[in-house]
Amino acid sequence: MVRRCDGSVVTWGPGFAGGDSHAVRDRLKNVQRIQASDEAFAAILVDGSVVTWGRADAGGDSSAVQDLLKNVQQIHASRRAFAAILADGSVVAWGDAHSGGDCRAVQDQLKNVQQIQASHSGLGACECAFAAILGDGSVVTWGPAVAGGDSTAVQSRLKNVQQIQASARAFAAILGDGSVVTWGNAGHGGDSSAVQGQLKNVQQIQASDHAFAAILGDGSVVTWGHAGYGGDSHAVWHRLKNVQQIQASRGAFAATLVDGSVVTWGHGFGGNSRRVQDRLKNVQHIQASPDDFAAILGNGSVVTWGDGFGADSSAVQNQLKNVQRIQASGSAFAAILGDGSVVTWGRDCAGGNSSAVMHRLKNVQRIHASRHAFAAILGDGSVVTWGHDYGGGDSSAVHNDLTDY
Template structure:
């Protein structure tokens, strides 16, 4: 697809969106892309216009390159911000998976961190074709290639050697603890993996799907008409039978370890699954009005309301009870979770935490340092906050990255932050990566933080 010249004072040709792309330098360019295109197509257009691979954002949120322009909320005349992707375009990771996968500008990728599989263990198809995204799961990996196909490979601890599993025309990938779900561009869904954990979706009608969400051993799909279907283990929310009549006009789904919550367009919330882990919200149902977004940890949910307040339910000791900090939870703009705690970023840049202390629910040790916070990342048991001055502050379980006192020099001038299940990775202003936490099986030190520095190059890494 060639970039079109945009005539002044005229709209984009029918079927195309005209977008304004703004760089940090103040320079701006206009590009026109197919209204039905994916974000990665827009990235290609912008790269042709400005000369380097960009990371794109709109409204303060980085765009998901596997999503469509419509799904990312881009309309005619929208303003998109672009920054240089430096030596890699994406760093893929997951709180439930092990390891980080860096995708280079040319689509090649390699793994760093604590995962057992290295470059040589990846399927040949992943090595030979451009990759646009890698879904990192507990039991393996799934790479979404530029041509819309998917290749999966698994860890030997689950009894499977690396193998290819081709799926075509994929727009988005989702994984739970045992299975994958691929959402195709036409709104259909393909699943594979553990048959009783969502790998078998033959019993549900998965057409017109706009979102798929995972719990521990089940999936839930949101269709374009606002209806919801679930499949997988009933004990993990794999059946909506008990609440099906209330699942109308849904606009967002969220999963805990064993339950789901659905946010309706009228601001009300419907829950199902394991009652103790958030599947029963009757105790706070009257308060669940005017909800704007849903968040979850393993055993609890948090609802952010339009007025900036927060409502929680589920296992009380694991984030389901925020009563002790309810007065502080005002003007909340974002919520992040570990497996057993929540951290909220307030409008003034401060942070409020609650939940299990061993999972980052107690931040008293660093509370005075949690000011002017831009973003927070979370492993299973620890949090890391990136401040506007480029400094990173951590708390929670030391083995999982919650202790970084000895890394003050390394964790300065940080621009971006990621997390997997037990380690953090930060990109510094010199384009190098710093990773700390449980990076390799058995390689850690609970008394002194340990970091690995990766110098990224066009062809790979130097550490």
């Protein structure tokens, strides 16, 4: 899917995954923003209306609420549902009820909504929930309780909420005083009681599928949740000082320190970086796929590690020079170099092999990724895609339309 500079939209890929927009193409004009669930899309038009397409039970069919979708300001997605914030602060939800697509039980509470966050379920599961921050700093949740949709046990504490972060089936809210309130599935970080006394002056929170990691004001880190998914950082606790940022794969964390070094933890999913530890110096940015990490160093080179297809970049290592940005699909990486060319590695069917389009990947400005494919926007506004057809890697059917972005 690509939004053109005139506001119209073109898509590619199988219809059941949201790739067939022929039925709504005439309506996809003056598009302002687009959001995606796993297999459907929702576009906000300039007049505040919404057009959806893709798999019906993943939010691609909004006919039941279409009359309500007016003056839409924002749309947020779980795996199989959408939630739209209207100009008056109310919310309209649609899609799979098990993914938060039905908010009728709390509809009268959803007033003056400012932000919405969604849990994202886990592999092989579709239960997801939404959490909305209201103008007064309180929170309203809906969706399956197992995914964090029931916050009644902590409702009295959810006041002056500033941010909310979500794991697969739990939420963590940072309050105005820097403390944290959690709820949802305990095995996914919904129970932070063991570390509650340490959660003070929290600045940021990051989440893997089953755990959370909070950066405190002094640069230290507090973790909780499933030990095997990064919830236990005791083995590296003494090294987690002056932390600047944290990135998460689905089961591990990578923290960049102020001196440019990196500390990782978690059992698998890139939590063990010992093989490359001596190379992780002057790190500028880290990108994560579900199973791997890729770090851009100050000299523009790249270091990769993990347990998936993207962990081994040896075949292209001599090409990874002057890297500016990296994007990740489900099991591959794509790096934009300073000259606008692209280097890819990882699983072929997830975009790790771009040889078929390499001659076209020039003057690349940005790269976007689905789970199975990449789309590169060139300096002239055209688009080049590669990867698995299922994920949008084949744009040949609409290639002539991809001339403006």
